[in-house]
Amino acid sequence: MKPIIRVLSGLSLAIFAAPSIAALNIFACEQEWAALAQELAGDKASVYSATTALQDVHKVEARPSLIARVRSADLLICSGSELEVGWLPLLLTQSGNAKIQLGSAGYFEASQFVPKLEIPKVVDRALGDVHPSGNPHVHLDPRNIARVAEALTERFVQLDPANTDIYKARGNSFRERWRAALSRWEQQAAPLKGVPVVVYHKDMSYFINWSGMREAGSLEPKPGLPPTPAHLAELVERMKREPAKVVVYSAYNSPRAAEFLSERTKIPSVMLPFTVGGTDRAKDLFGLFDDTIGRLLATVK
Amino acid sequence: MHRKATTALAVAAALGLPHAATAQQAAVQASSPTGENAMNPAVSVILNGIYSNLSQDPTAFRINGFTPTLGEVGPGVRGFSLGESELALAANIDHNFRGTLIASISPEDGIGVEEGTIQTLALSYGFTIKAGRFFSGVGYQNQIHAHAWDFTDAPLANKVFLGNQLGEDGVQLKWVAPASFYWDVGVEAGRGRQFPAAAGPAGPRNKNGVSSGNVFTHVGGDFGTGAAWQTGLSYLSTSPQDRTFEDPTGTTNSFTGQSRLWVLDGILKWAPNYNPTYTNFKLQGEYFRRKEDGDLTSGTTAQTGGFASVQSGWYLQGVYQFVPMWRVGYRYDRLNSGSTSFSAPLNAADFPILAAYNPTRHTVMVDWSPSEFSRVRLQFASDKSRSDVTDKQVFLQYIVSLGAHGAHKF
Numbered sequence: 001m002k003p004i005i006r007v008l009s010g011l012s013l014a015i016f017a018a019p020s021i022a023a024l025n026i027f028a029c030e031q032e033w034a035a036l037a038q039e040l041a042g043d044k045a046s047v048y049s050a051t052t053a054l055q056d057v058h059k060v061e062a063r064p065s066l067i068a069r070v071r072s073a074d075l076l077i078c079s080g081s082e083l084e085v086g087w088l089p090l091l092l093t094q095s096g097n098a099k100i101q102l103g104s105a106g107y108f109e110a111s112q113f114v115p116k117l118e119i120p121k122v123v124d125r126a127l128g129d130v131h132p133s134g135n136p137h138v139h140l141d142p143r144n145i146a147r148v149a150e151a152l153t154e155r156f157v158q159l160d161p162a163n164t165d166i167y168k169a170r171g172n173s174f175r176e177r178w179r180a181a182l183s184r185w186e187q188q189a190a191p192l193k194g195v196p197v198v199v200y201h202k203d204m205s206y207f208i209n210w211s212g213m214r215e216a217g218s219l220e221p222k223p224g225l226p227p228t229p230a231h232l233a234e235l236v237e238r239m240k241r242e243p244a245k246v247v248v249y250s251a252y253n254s255p256r257a258a259e260f261l262s263e264r265t266k267i268p269s270v271m272l273p274f275t276v277g278g279t280d281r282a283k284d285l286f287g288l289f290d291d292t293i294g295r296l297l298a299t300v301k
Numbered sequence: 302m303h304r305k306a307t308t309a310l311a312v313a314a315a316l317g318l319p320h321a322a323t324a325q326q327a328a329v330q331a332s333s334p335t336g337e338n339a340m341n342p343a344v345s346v347i348l349n350g351i352y353s354n355l356s357q358d359p360t361a362f363r364i365n366g367f368t369p370t371l372g373e374v375g376p377g378v379r380g381f382s383l384g385e386s387e388l389a390l391a392a393n394i395d396h397n398f399r400g401t402l403i404a405s406i407s408p409e410d411g412i413g414v415e416e417g418t419i420q421t422l423a424l425s426y427g428f429t430i431k432a433g434r435f436f437s438g439v440g441y442q443n444q445i446h447a448h449a450w451d452f453t454d455a456p457l458a459n460k461v462f463l464g465n466q467l468g469e470d471g472v473q474l475k476w477v478a479p480a481s482f483y484w485d486v487g488v489e490a491g492r493g494r495q496f497p498a499a500a501g502p503a504g505p506r507n508k509n510g511v512s513s514g515n516v517f518t519h520v521g522g523d524f525g526t527g528a529a530w531q532t533g534l535s536y537l538s539t540s541p542q543d544r545t546f547e548d549p550t551g552t553t554n555s556f557t558g559q560s561r562l563w564v565l566d567g568i569l570k571w572a573p574n575y576n577p578t579y580t581n582f583k584l585q586g587e588y589f590r591r592k593e594d595g596d597l598t599s600g601t602t603a604q605t606g607g608f609a610s611v612q613s614g615w616y617l618q619g620v621y622q623f624v625p626m627w628r629v630g631y632r633y634d635r636l637n638s639g640s641t642s643f644s645a646p647l648n649a650a651d652f653p654i655l656a657a658y659n660p661t662r663h664t665v666m667v668d669w670s671p672s673e674f675s676r677v678r679l680q681f682a683s684d685k686s687r688s689d690v691t692d693k694q695v696f697l698q699y700i701v702s703l704g705a706h707g708a709h710k711f
Contacts, residue, residue: 051575052574052575054574054575054576055574055575055576056576056578059576059577059578060575061529061570061572061575061577061711062708062709062710062711063521063523063529063570063575063711064482064483064519064520064521064522064529064530064531064711065482065483065521065522065523065529067477067483068477068478068480068481068482068483068484068521068522071427071477071478071479072479082706085706085708086673086706086707086708086709087708088708089708090708090709090710090711092422093399093420093422093429094429094477095427095477096424096425096426096427096428096429096475096476096477097425097427098422098423098424098425099425101396101422101423102393103396125672125674125703128672129672129673224672224673225671225672226578226625226626252574252576252578254578254579
């Protein structure tokens with residue numbers, strides 16, 4: 001073979017063979033679904049996450065690299081409920097990929113498989129960036145992870161029937177391990193019941209609902225709007241009357257507003273991983289809940 | 302107490318009222334549209350208004366050294382004005398197509414169709430076809446709707462080479478390569494409804510087939526821990542016939558021949574960890590080069606002769622969000638009237654607008670976006686589009702969007 005041909009064929013391999021040879025090419029919008037897909041599919045899938053724990057998933061650029069990834073995906077896993085409305089529709093229309101369009105088997109919206117919280121009765125932009133079909137940050141209720149896992153295993157089987165046995169076995173193994181972890185977390189989180197908490201954004205609602213904590217306020221004046229001095233001042237006053245026991249923010253939030261409130265009110269603040277990769281300990285979904293509960297207990301006690 | 306509740310329930314049942322639990326459910330369901338309305342397309346409206354302070358008379362605006370495009374290239378009117386309002390409707394038509402209609406409602410000219418397309422969803426292998434009226438994929442900024450521009454007005458190069466913004470009636474075929482980085486190739490065939498294919502009262506060419514062709518390619522990717530880039534090359538080829546333009550002296554000249562435009566564009570966006578919430582930076586630039594040759598007819602002498610030109614222009618702009626909600630930006634524009642040649646019996650003196658001149662402009666802006674849906678911008682420019690005067694321009698502008706949450710292209 002002439003060297004030039006060898007170089008060219010090497011180059012074309014490097015360009016075109018890059019997406020993996022695994023059975024399923026998965027594009028996950030968020031880290032939690034990437035982690036779940038990896039748990040459930042093992043080496044039968046090559047999983048790419050569009051975002052990291054340090055990104056605000058409401059505000060993501062429809063970058064060229066993401067279009068390239070969606071172009072070759074067999075399955076797209078996103079939270080849905082308008083969470084990705086600012087960027088996902090562009091990835092879908094630009095990708096030229098029929099497999100992952102809305103209504104296809106390759107389009108999976110996790111929030112459709114769980115009972116939704118905070119479905120607004122009134123939808124108006126004056127209320128901030130509200131989601132008409134309910135709060136989309138569903139993954140921080142560990143019971144929801146189990147629900148989505150069931151549906152996702154079914155979807156894997158539908159898309160890749162040749163590996164049905166493997167997906168079922170992995171699904172069962174995950175369900176057992178998750179059940180054991182869930183009963184452990186329920187015991188560990190018992191002291192959190194009734195604890196008033198100030199959140200940054202309404203992204204902790206499902207965790208609060210599961211753990212029985214009580215939301216006492218949010219650093220954002222309205223969902224999606226950055227904290228303002230006037231709102232923080234009002235929050236300081238409110239905390240003097242009815243103090244919360246902890247102020248939480250996520251890995252992708254700036255700590256400044258939480259630290260400000262914490263300094264003024266002596267209420268401790270803590271950063272939570274929010275999703276897989278948000279802290280060193282939140283390496284996978286199990287670590288995410290271990291660390292979230294652990295950090296809250298250490299702060300509240 | 303218990304009896305009272307039971308009685309209340311019985312009364313409610315007798316009156317056909319739902320009881321508490323079902324009433325609550327009904328309230329929840331009512332929040333999403335039901336019946337025929339459930340299939341309504343996503344509707345959004347863009348409103349914008351401008352206050353302009355211009356040191357030079359905008360009705361005498363021209364860009365010296367370049368063929369006027371007869372498009373809306375001027376800086377607008379002095380004082381308060383309502384900008385174009387946009388009404389956008391979009392939805393999936395069925396499992397095969399997506400439809401978009403964007404109507405622009407101008408306070409003077411009534412309603413126009415800015416974009417009206419159907420786009421395929423179900424083609425595979427990276428192909429998409431778009432048909433209808435759309436902003437041509439030539440260069441970078443041309444495809445972006447004016448409300449999403451980082452400055453109030455278009456770069457000078459877009460004004461002289463694309464008549465501000467080229468909208469085409471036609472078909473676009475695009476292919477995205479199955480690569481680990483982004484790579485697309487596209488081709489457009491159009492009617493040539495605007496400059497450079499057509500301008501003036503003659504309008505688009507009266508002919509079957511394709512009057513305007515464009516091919517483009519883009520590559521893009523990520524690097525580091527927060528940067529994304531894309532660069533593109535496009536080639537627009539048209540053959541205008543009797544394309545008229547008015548010289549400032551008032552005579553109407555016309556051109557018939559070939560027009561070929563190359564555009565090289567690049568965009569770089571950066572945000573720490575790809576999280577643009579707090580700070581982000583955007584660098585954007587384009588280089589245009591156009592060759593035209595054919596016959597020019599002078600309105601003064603009524604004589605026709607050969608005409609050829611090679612002209613270029615570029616701009617570079619940077620926009621930096623330094624705290625949440627606040628951005629500052631700077632743009633530099635430069636055009637090069639390059640070489641123009643007239644062959645006998647034409648005389649360069651009969652075409653004063655085409656006399657050699659290199660226009661430049663400096664623009665700075667600051668904008669404030671209290672939410673994703675509203676923006677207020679203050680912009681200053683020192684515009685040397687005219688060879689004899691400098692126009693000091695001040696724009697104060699608001700741009701807001703109502704309704705469905707739009708998604709913006711990279």
